[in-house]
Amino acid sequence: MRVSDKVMYNTTTQNMQMSLEKILKLQENISSGKRINHPSDDPIGAMKIIDYNTSISKVEQYQRNIGNATAFLGVTESAISSTQDVLLRAKELSLSALNETNSAADRAIIAEEVSELYQQVLQTANTKFNGRYIFGGYNTGTPPYDSVGLYEGTASPDGYIEIEVDSGSRVAINIPGYRVFGSPTDGVDILAALSSLETALNNDDSTGINTAMINIDSAMDQLNNELAEVGAKMNRLETSDSNLSKLTLDLITYKSKIEDVDITEVITDLAIQENALEASRATLSRILQQSILDFLR
């Protein structure tokens, strides 16, 4: 092949250009840490990354939801167990009130303490978490139990605030007040039971005290059931949370395998391209410096 000056020049510059293009691409890969910077780098890979990003974002959101639910259920749990303590005390008091040695005046004193317990339960039933009444069902505007202990939250069977903890799987983060503290129409109305205990004590009415005590017993069963349900839910959420953590980790690993550069490989490639570029430059400088004119004197 006849070699003209342009062939020589073009070949070397084209080679340099090619090396430079590859180096630019490698530099982009190194600086972004990513193998795929444009969809054309790997169209299928780019699609998978988008899908993984969606899955990761969803899983992370489910974990946040679980965090919210756990906090809400935690407050519910402590509210129920503190009510249990109150009812235990109420039962103790009614037992001692039933003792024949107590006079009507003694019972009136006990009635005062029961009245305190009533207030305590009422306060617990109107517990607020982040400004929200946790036993109100859907209704957050007003306290679920009014001053006379009447339930004003969302009526049975509604009032469950559900959130997604996995695709299509929902968990209620609350238990409506009517399930825990009861209402005139649902379960044992705990506040009514305490209130009738107080009345019976004030009236020195042992039959009334007995009836109230039976009611308080069933109220404690009711609370136990709800507490068990809250506990079960929290366990389930904890299991989901650790599964989701593992899933996030897996998804991030899969995504990284597609998206991230193998830094050793890229650096090696870069070194190879740099060598090629250096060689082209050396050739260009040596060949183009030489001229027949140097020898014509």
Place this chain on the structure above:
Amino acid sequence: MGSINNILGIAKLAMMAQQTAIQVTAHNIANVNTKGYSRQEVVFEETTPLNWNPGQIGTGVNAAAILRKYDSFIEGQITDNRESYGNLDIQRYALTNIENLFYDSYGAGIDNLLNDFFSAMQDLSANPSGTPERVALLSKADALADAINNIYSDLFQLQKDMNNQVNQTINDINSITEQIADLNVKISQAETAGHNANDYRDMRGKLMNDLAELVDIQYFEDNTGQVTIIGGGTALLVERGNSWDLGTEINSDNNDYYNIIYNPGGNNSVDLTNNITNGKLKGLITIRDTTLNEIIDDIDRLAASVANEINQVHRGGFGLDGSTDNDFFTPSFKTGDPVSVTGFSTNSGTGDVSVTIIDPTLLTYHNYELTFSANGSDTIYTITNKTTNVSTSGTYTTIPPTSPTFQGLTFNITGTHDPGDKYTVSAHKDAAKNLQVAISTDETYKIAAAMQAVDNGEDNRNILTLVGLQDKLSVDGTSTFNGYYSSVVGEIGANSQYVNNSSMAQKFSLEQLDNMRESVSGVSMDEEMANLMKYQNAYEAAARLITVSDELLQTLLNILG
């Protein structure tokens, strides 16, 4: 017998011939870096000998011709390659721009904004009355709508840019063909006079290559050395000293973009837009009319399905203030909303067509065509879904009024419609351009999280249904929003990858061909310097001949003297 005068004559001819050769060498050296230049070479020829005693005796040398070193086969291949290169290179440029709009490896793409939007809904579901959660949801929705608007306007801008480039390219083509016609005349004049028009041919060759990069051409050279060029398959662009311009014409059926027309006689305009098969012009038309239209259609479809699906659920819920039937996004895609109808400019009927949504749940986000045809004295209307090719048709009457319903749309047809009249109908057209959040940040209470009108502060049932849309196969019943977006990105990426690879391959083969051309036609300094010395030596020797002849004459004169 020889004569001293003849020796002088030979010396003179030799000096002139070598001088010509030195001049050609100088021209070669001067043009070592000129694009499209072919090196030239002097052809020496012995002059006619004299019949003499003891026999024929030479009379010297003559520079008979100056030839250019040139391989017409390689030149033809370069022309072909330049056509494909021009086509692919502009597509590569456009697709690189497009794909970067759709993918962001740093996590700010539409897909991430969709995820953020749904995450904000999830957060709201955990605290339905929370103002911060409501404000956050609106700002995520705004970010999503803005990003979709921006993609749309960038795509539209690129489409307009492609259109302007069509016009520029036409101007470039016209300027080149004019110059070629001019060179045709110069070449023919020089060559009929018996000279090789080397430089003019180089210039014409370069212009033809430049022309090929812009539009596909066929050409041949006639016996006077003039080329005839046919562009775009059918249009005679250059013949002898004449050239005919391509022109542009606004096409109202294609967004007022330019059609390419050819009107040589001034009274018979031919539309060449679809006849062009290669070159930059083809690349521009492909990007403008096919690639970008499809992608804009895709992003409109995504925007429309997001707006329609979210709105349908949102309208069924209740805000904190008890209000209901509120849209979350505009366009609302409500029953009764008009959709885009475009009549063709060729329609001759004076009637009117308007299309409204009758059932938002049935919308397909496909494009439709409404056509009219004749059946005896009846006018028949046909509505075709251009994606699935499912169609419906019937007889058009004014009494009772004809308003067929098809796939969630009602077509209200009035007035006269002639056979052949055509309308395109699309419910999702411009959704990406117009997508906006319908609820302002001081009306966050309007976000319909609840399913009951009162005492609903903690009621998140409607938000849960909205959250569920993230996993619903809403787009064409086959993809989720994100799944659809990812398939669009995959398609664009694959297209861009293909064009990138082809254009790189084309560039590489063009470089190879260029090197082959330069190998034949390129100037080598070493060669030229060697030639220069060769001719210089010959010139010096010829000059010495004159000295010798002079001495011979002096000797004679001295004898006489």
